[in-house]
Every structure is written in structure tokens, then in C-alpha cells.
Amino acid sequence: MPELPEVEVVRRGLESWVGGRTVAEVEVLHPRAIRRHLAGAVDFADRLRGARIGTPLRRGKYLWLPLAGTGDGLCVLAHLGMSGQLLVQPHDAPDEKHLRVRVRFADETGTELRFIDQRTFGGLSLHELTPDGLPDVIAHIARDPLDPAFDEEAFHAALRRRRSTVKRALLDQSLISGVGNIYADEALWRSRLHYDRPTATLTRPRTTELLGHIRDVMNAALAVGGTSFDSLYVNVNGESGYFDRSLDAYGREGLPCRRCATPLRRRPWMNRSSYFCPRCQRPPRPARSGV
DNA sequence: TATCCGACCTGTTGGC
């Protein structure tokens, strides 16, 4: 599933293969893929035609392509959801089964950009950029932990204020962006923190340690092209990443913990799963009532 | 206001 490292791999691919090219034609094959573009498919295609793609940018799991030539301050915002792919394909390559949007360019390179999405949780839309260069609709998305301007002190203070648990907080994109279920479980395992640990109990050193593990695991995944369990995540050239072989917690139910050999467990959690080591990641003690 | 949780969506897998 595309989280920050996978989206960054895609962003880098787009920078190489799509940056600087001019859009000739856009074909929307499934309306749900552009559902966040409220003006609809015809408007989406009309406004994109003739635009020149700038350098792709990213915040958390969102990436966007600034546009020139359509009036200032417009961009294509993309979210891959759970199964979205942005592929650069030859014109004559057969259409993928779940091809949703096709972008052709006004050049002779012989390739086009395709948005493919099996589960249609992702999508493309056009938005204006705010003065600080961010698409207006993602102003609520926090900076991600690989952003040099990420404010660690403010993050810790926000955690302490919350009456919630640590994994919920990690998945809250308005608090810290780019972390999804996989890297949350990995970082918690590395930090020896149980997913239900109340955020208000985290000390400043524990927050620093947790952020360090989040950055480490994301950078390690980035270095090998991200995590691919199946064909649902690939880079713009259709290649898989290799970080699934390095996962310590996610998807390893019943397998021995790489620290203590205790079999890892999976627990249903918020309509998904949490993987953890019952020995290294002790559940929090219940709060005593009436004290 | 803060937090929680169901709905959305489709292919795969496992049980019967």
C-alpha cells in the first residue's frame, strides 16, 4: 500500500519522465478517479490541455504536479489511495484492466502517463496553490517526518495534549503525514511501543526515539524502492520495491520476533490489523479508576 | 471541540 516512501518513489519517477512535458490530451475512463474534481471530467480535461508539467512535489502521501500555461497557481493533485499507480507507458502498450485516466503529451517521446487504480480509493483533481505552494485542499495535512521543516517539539506537544493512543496518532495525517498501517507497525516494533499506548504518557525522549525509527524505516524502504506485497504498488516504470523482505512486524503473524523469538501477533484494530510482539511491546496497564 | 467509527471499493483467499 502506498505510504510516504512509495509515493516519494513515484514522485521521483514523475520528475524524470513527466516533468517539463506539455499535455496534449486527457482521457477520463472512470469518473470516480476524478471525483474530487467537482467540476467533472470534461472540465478536468479541458483545463489540463496545453499545460506544461512542472517539478512534482509531495507532502505525506499526496503528490502534485504544478502546471504552467493554464493561468498561474494550478496543479494536478494525486493520491494513490490503496491501489493507485501512475505509470509511464508506451502509447501502444495495451490498456491495463483498471486504467482510469490517460494523459497524452505533445511531444515525440512515444510515452503517456496512466493512472491505474483497482480499488478506486485514489484519484486526481485540479486545485489552486496557496501562497506557500501547497494545494488548497491539503492545507490540513501536517508536514511529514522527512520534511526538514517538521516541527518535532510541536509534534510532541500535540501528542501530550491528545487523549488518544499512539497508533491512532501516527495515522492522523493532520498530526504527522505519510505514515500508514505498515510503517506505523514497523516503527512501533522498533520503538518497543504497544499500539494502544496513550499518547499522553510519551516522554520527550520517547517521542524523539519514535520519530527516529519512523525516519529510519522510511529511509530504508525508500532506498530499495518501497514496499510491494503484490502488483498493487509499483514505480512509474512498473517495477516493484523490495522492502517487504525487510519488514520486522507487519504481516508476520505467528513468525518469531527478530529480537526475542516470541511469535508475533495480529490484532483487529480499527477495521484493519496491528502486528506486534507480545513480549517486546507490552500493552499499557489499565488506568486505575477513582484515583 | 475532540475523538471515534462506518462507508467507500474490488480482487484474492479460505471455508464450506
Added chain:
DNA sequence: TGCCAACAGGTCGGAT
């Protein structure tokens, strides 16, 4: 072999 339920999970919006 075929049917069905469970599962995967990021984001949004309604409920509490």
C-alpha cells in the same frame, strides 16, 4: 466446482 464471507486500508464525514 461454486458460492459466500472475510480481508486488505486511506480518507472523509457523520455520530458521539
